Amino acid sequence: MADAERLRRDLYAAFKNRALMYWHMFDELRKALGEPQATALMARAIEARGREIGRQFSRYGPADLTGLRDAFVGGVPDDGRMFAPRVDRCDATALDITLQRCPLKEAWQEAGVADADTAALCRIAGRVDNGTFEAAGFEFSADTWQPGRDGCCHLHVRPGRAH
16 A cells, blocks of 8 residues: 555544544533533533634734635645535635535444434534634634535634734
8 A cells, every 4th residue: 555545544544533532522421411511511622622723824814815715725634635625705705615525524424423413513523613713813603514414514704803
C-alpha cells in the first residue's frame, strides 16, 4: 500500500474513532445525567475546542469572507473530499457552505446509531464550528443534519462586529 493511501486510511479511521468516542461519551453522560445535561456538557467542551481552532482564522475577521472561505475550504482534509464543502454563497454579506459529507455522521450511521441520536450528535459536534467562526470574529449559525436530508451541515457565516 502506498504511503498516501495508508495516510488516507488512517485519517478516516481517526475520524471514525472520534465519532464513536463522541457517541459513547454522549450515551454514558445521558444515562448518568440526562440528555439535556449530556448535550450541554459535550457542546460546551466541543465549542471550546472550536475557539482554539478559530484563532488561525482570526486574521480574516470580522469581515473578510473571501479570505475565510479560501482558508477554511482549502484546509478540508483529503483535498476537500472528507467533507466535500460546496460554497453556495460568498459575497461581502454572507458565506454559506454546505458540507456534503461528514465522516462523523457516516460513522454513526454505519454503527447503527438511531437517526434521532445521530441528529443530536451532529448538533453537538457542530458546535466546533460555532467556536471556530465566532472566535475568528464572525457571526455564525448552522443547520445540522436531520433525518431524511442529504448531505450534512449547512454553515452560515456573516461579518462580525468591528471592535
